[in-house]
Amino acid sequence: MNAPFPLDSAPAPLVDPYARPITYLRVSVTDRCDFRCVYCMAEDMHFLPKAELLTLEEMARLCGAFIRHGVRKLRLTGGEPLVRRNVMWLVRALGGQLGRGLDELTLTTNGSQLAKYAPELRDAGVRRINVSVDTLDPAKFAAITRWGRLEQVLAGIDAAKAAGLKVKINAVALKGVNDGEFDRLIAWCGEHGHDLTLIEVMPMGEIGGEAGAGDRVAQYLPLSMVRADLRKRWTLEETDYKTGGPARYWRVKETGGRLGFITPLTHNFCELCNRVRLTCTGTLYMCLGQEDSADLRTPLRASPDDAGLDAAIRAAIARKPKGHDFVIDRRHGTASVPRHMSVTGG
Numbered sequence: 001m002n003a004p005f006p007l008d009s010a011p012a013p014l015v016d017p018y019a020r021p022i023t024y025l026r027v028s029v030t031d032r033c034d035f036r037c038v039y040c041m042a043e044d045m046h047f048l049p050k051a052e053l054l055t056l057e058e059m060a061r062l063c064g065a066f067i068r069h070g071v072r073k074l075r076l077t078g079g080e081p082l083v084r085r086n087v088m089w090l091v092r093a094l095g096g097q098l099g100r101g102l103d104e105l106t107l108t109t110n111g112s113q114l115a116k117y118a119p120e121l122r123d124a125g126v127r128r129i130n131v132s133v134d135t136l137d138p139a140k141f142a143a144i145t146r147w148g149r150l151e152q153v154l155a156g157i158d159a160a161k162a163a164g165l166k167v168k169i170n171a172v173a174l175k176g177v178n179d180g181e182f183d184r185l186i187a188w189c190g191e192h193g194h195d196l197t198l199i200e201v202m203p204m205g206e207i208g209g210e211a212g213a214g215d216r217v218a219q220y221l222p223l224s225m226v227r228a229d230l231r232k233r234w235t236l237e238e239t240d241y242k243t244g245g246p247a248r249y250w251r252v253k254e255t256g257g258r259l260g261f262i263t264p265l266t267h268n269f270c271e272l273c274n275r276v277r278l279t280c281t282g283t284l285y286m287c288l289g290q291e292d293s294a295d296l297r298t299p300l301r302a303s304p305d306d307a308g309l310d311a312a313i314r315a316a317i318a319r320k321p322k323g324h325d326f327v328i329d330r331r332h333g334t335a336s337v338p339r340h341m342s343v344t345g346g
């Protein structure tokens with residue numbers, strides 16, 4: 001397969017109606033996943049027919065168009081990006097754009113396939129990855145992911161570290177599930193040299209159940225409270241560290257590690273949003289927490305030259321909303337955005 005990256009003259013960078021430069025594209029390369037995390041997917045998910053997916057060459061071409069428009073950071077996500085067949089072809093094709101407009105290529109993964117792919121990822125130019133680990137308790141891990149095995153994920157994380165990849169652990173904060181474990185996660189991340197980010201659960205996608213695992217109200221844990229509690233035992237020093245994403249970081253003095261908080265509900269981060277999200281069918285979402293989207297697959301397939309695609313990208317960015325409207329309360333107990341996180345990848 002050849003990666004289609006035409007060396008046209010660069011169009012003007014993308015700037016949305018609120019004067020925010022759009023420099024970060026997240027790409028969900030598949031909606032499928034080998035886990036079924038209780039807050040992310042229903043157990044009996046229906047996935048897209050393969051015929052609807054963009055090919056990897058089409059994804060590379062779309063990413064190339066965004067890079068020409070000034071996107072400097074790409075994150076591959078999913079579903080689980082490493083279960084897409086032949087995904088390493090895409091990683092290598094995009095890695096070839098590093099230093100040619102692209103500053104960073106990274107991915108978010110559940111870690112299940114990292115033992116197999118870590119050296120190849122590093123070889124293709126990936127330097128940092130996010131791995132989702134909500135708990136270090138094997139039984140709880142199995143319960144949260146439904147299908148995952150903690151041991152396999154930890155082996156994948158070790159492989160990533162050994163391959164020279166910097167690992168950040170992402171943990172979704174779930175009331176009554178992992179809220180007693182943040183001290184352990186902080187200490188473990190400190191020992192292994194991983195940064196840690198805690199994430200508020202977002203009301204996305206129907207996940208089944210009126211109570212317990214399926215109930216957003218029951219799951220929601222405001223991170224402002226978590227941080228106040230952690231401060232009783234850890235010294236959290238403010239930093240101005242930025243990764244281009246929405247997390248705000250503190251330094252944990254006792255471990256030397258960084259601790260980030262992603263707080264779409266207690267403090268939304270929309271004013272600095274620099275991101276848009278592409279699905280594996282070529283639909284562009286201009287906001288994680290809104291339904292408006294743009295079809296890029298039609299202009300992509302309509303012509304081998306990118307004029308129509310470029311126009312569709314610019315028209316989409318011109319509609320990027322000011323912010324999301326996530327709400328979790330008793331009336332909005334389930335999904336305030338009907339799309340599952342696996343469609344747009346977080």
Ligand code: SAM
Pocket residue numbers: 033039040077078079080081108109110111130131132170171172199200201202203204341342345346
């Ligand atoms: N499979 C990969 C993984 O596990 O990281 C990438 C896709 S996953 C959808 C990306 C991130 O979104 C994970 O860290 C996951 O925990 C998080 N996530 C999924 N559903 C969420 C929700 N409703 N609220 C907050 N985070 C969520």
